[in-house]
Amino acid sequence: MAERRRSRTSADGGAGWVGNRFEVTVGPVAHGGHCVARHEGRVVFVRHTLPGERVVVEVTEDRHAGFCRADAVEVLEAAPDRIERPCPYSGPGKCGGCDWQHVSHAGQLTxxxxxxxxxxxRLAGLDLPxxxxALPGGPLRWRSRARFAVERTGGPGLRRHRSHDVVLLDDCPITVEPAAAAVLGQRWPGAGAVDVAVDSAGVVTTTRLxxxxxxTSTRVLRPGADVPEEPVGRxxxxxxxxxxxxEGTGFWQVHPAAADALVGAVSDFAVVRPxxxxxxxxAGAGLFGGALAPGVGAQGRVVCVESDAAACAAADANLADLPQAEVWQGDVDAPGLTELLDELGRPDVVVLDPPRAGAGREVSRVIAGAGPRAVVYVACDxxxxxxxxxxLAGAGYRLEALRAFDCFPMTAHVECVALLVRA
Ligand SMILES: C[S@@+](CC[C@H](N)C(=O)[O-])C[C@H]1O[C@@H](n2cnc3c(N)ncnc32)[C@H](O)[C@@H]1O
Structure with a gap:
C-alpha cells in the first residue's frame, strides 16, 4: 500500500488526490474535529461535516498511504444538528480556529x-457512558485568553487550518469582546503574534511577540481607559x-467559568480529609492545590509542583495565607518526582493537570508506585x-468516575476530570 501511494504521488508532483472532488456518506466523528468517511478503499478525514451527512468533499491534503484530508464543500443531505455558522470567517478554506461553527451547541456536546x-x-479498553x-454563558464570547497571528504587513488574524497563512480578521466571535477589539482593532507591524488576556477585573493585557x-513588550488597558500602560502587578x-x-497572559483556564467548574469537580473527586x-x-498558579488546602487543615500538607518560574511566583503569592501549602519549582519527570516522593512520603491524593501530551508512561508509573488513595487527573486531551x-490501570488503579466539560465551545477540544482509585 505504501509503495502504491509513493508511485502515485511522485507521478503527479506529490499532490495525490489534492483538489479531487467526490461524494461520500460521512461516518463517525474522530479525535481532532473531523469525521471519518471512505472512498475507493481509503479513509478520508472530513472537516466541516457531521456524522450521517451526505456531502461533496474536496481533498485538501494527501500525504499518507492510508488516508487523506478533505473539506465538505457541498452538503447534499444535512444532519439535524447542522446550523448556519455564526462566524463569517469560518468554513472550508477559511479561518482554522474553530472546528464546529456549523454544529448546534447540543450537537457539539454529543x-x-x-x-x-x-x-x-480504543486506548484504555474501557467502555463507559x-x-x-456545558459551562454557563453559551458557545460564543467565552475566550478570555488567545494568541492571534500577525501577517507580514502587520494585519492580525488566525491561521488557516494546517497552514501558516494568516486569515485577517475584524472580529473573532468566540473571543470576549474587549480582547478581540484590543488585538483585531489595530495593526501590529513587525510582530509575529499577539497574546491577549482579559482578567476578572476587565483589565486587558496584550503581549507582543x-x-x-x-x-517583546506587554501593555495593559484598564476598563474605561483609552491608552494602554506598562503593567504593574499581576x-x-x-x-x-x-x-x-x-501573570498577565500566563496560564489560566481560557473560559471564564472553567476554573470554577474544574475546581468543583477536583474537590468532589478528591474528598480530602484533615x-x-x-x-x-x-500546578500553574496553584489553583487546585489552593482549593484543596483548607480541607487538609493545619495538620495536612499540599505540595504544588510547577516548572515555570513566573507561575511559581504567582502560586507563592496565591497560597501565602495557607501555611500547609508549599510550591516547588521543578519539572515533573520520573527522576524529579521520585526524589520528591522520597522526601514527602506517601501522598494521599495526587492531582495532575499536565499539558496536552499528558503525564506519560514514566510519570504515571511513578504516581501509581507512590500508592495514593486517589489520583485526580485533569486532562485537555x-x-x-x-x-x-x-x-495507571496496569499499575493497579481503576477509573472510578469521569466528568467532561465543554471548556472550549465551537472547537473540538474538551476538558476531562477523571478519578482513579486503587483497584
Ligand atoms: C494545563 S496547565 C495547568 C495549570 C493549573 N493546574 C491550572 O489549572 O491553572 C499545565 C501547567 O504545567 C506546567 N508544566 C508543563 N510541563 C511541566 C513539567 N514537565 N513539569 C512541571 N510543570 C510543567 C505549565 O507551565 C503549566 O503551568
Missing part, C-alpha cells in the same frame, strides 16, 4: 462525548471562592488521558 468515549475504549457538561515567538482571577493572581497530604502536579489511564 460529538465531544463520542470522542471521549471512543478514546477511552460519557456526558459533556516577535517572529521567533519571544515576548492579573486578577477568581475561582472556587478565592481570588488568584496570574491531616492528608496532597500533591498538585503541573482525551487521547493523552486514555493512554495514561491505561498505564
Amino acid at each position: 460529538l465531544k462525548a463520542a470522542v471521549v468515549r471512543e478514546q477511552l475504549s 460519557v456526558t459533556v457538561e 516577535d517572529r521567533r515567538g519571544q515576548a 492579573a486578577q482571577r477568581s475561582a472556587g471562592g478565592r481570588d488568584w493572581e496570574v 491531616g492528608e497530604t496532597v500533591l498538585d502536579l503541573y 482525551p487521547a493523552a488521558l486514555a493512554r495514561d489511564v491505561a498505564v
Whole structure:
C-alpha cells in the first residue's frame, strides 16, 4: 500500500488526490474535529461535516498511504444538528480556529462525548457512558485568553487550518469582546503574534511577540481607559471562592467559568480529609492545590509542583495565607518526582493537570508506585488521558468516575476530570 501511494504521488508532483472532488456518506466523528468517511478503499478525514451527512468533499491534503484530508464543500443531505455558522470567517478554506461553527451547541456536546468515549475504549479498553457538561454563558464570547497571528504587513488574524497563512480578521466571535477589539482593532507591524488576556477585573493585557515567538513588550488597558500602560502587578482571577493572581497572559483556564467548574469537580473527586497530604502536579498558579488546602487543615500538607518560574511566583503569592501549602519549582519527570516522593512520603491524593501530551508512561508509573488513595487527573486531551489511564490501570488503579466539560465551545477540544482509585 505504501509503495502504491509513493508511485502515485511522485507521478503527479506529490499532490495525490489534492483538489479531487467526490461524494461520500460521512461516518463517525474522530479525535481532532473531523469525521471519518471512505472512498475507493481509503479513509478520508472530513472537516466541516457531521456524522450521517451526505456531502461533496474536496481533498485538501494527501500525504499518507492510508488516508487523506478533505473539506465538505457541498452538503447534499444535512444532519439535524447542522446550523448556519455564526462566524463569517469560518468554513472550508477559511479561518482554522474553530472546528464546529456549523454544529448546534447540543450537537457539539454529543460529538465531544463520542470522542471521549471512543478514546477511552480504543486506548484504555474501557467502555463507559460519557456526558459533556456545558459551562454557563453559551458557545460564543467565552475566550478570555488567545494568541492571534500577525501577517507580514502587520494585519492580525488566525491561521488557516494546517497552514501558516494568516486569515485577517475584524472580529473573532468566540473571543470576549474587549480582547478581540484590543488585538483585531489595530495593526501590529513587525510582530509575529499577539497574546491577549482579559482578567476578572476587565483589565486587558496584550503581549507582543516577535517572529521567533519571544515576548517583546506587554501593555495593559484598564476598563474605561483609552491608552494602554506598562503593567504593574499581576492579573486578577477568581475561582472556587478565592481570588488568584496570574501573570498577565500566563496560564489560566481560557473560559471564564472553567476554573470554577474544574475546581468543583477536583474537590468532589478528591474528598480530602484533615491531616492528608496532597500533591498538585503541573500546578500553574496553584489553583487546585489552593482549593484543596483548607480541607487538609493545619495538620495536612499540599505540595504544588510547577516548572515555570513566573507561575511559581504567582502560586507563592496565591497560597501565602495557607501555611500547609508549599510550591516547588521543578519539572515533573520520573527522576524529579521520585526524589520528591522520597522526601514527602506517601501522598494521599495526587492531582495532575499536565499539558496536552499528558503525564506519560514514566510519570504515571511513578504516581501509581507512590500508592495514593486517589489520583485526580485533569486532562485537555482525551487521547493523552486514555493512554495514561491505561498505564495507571496496569499499575493497579481503576477509573472510578469521569466528568467532561465543554471548556472550549465551537472547537473540538474538551476538558476531562477523571478519578482513579486503587483497584
Ligand atoms: C494545563 S496547565 C495547568 C495549570 C493549573 N493546574 C491550572 O489549572 O491553572 C499545565 C501547567 O504545567 C506546567 N508544566 C508543563 N510541563 C511541566 C513539567 N514537565 N513539569 C512541571 N510543570 C510543567 C505549565 O507551565 C503549566 O503551568
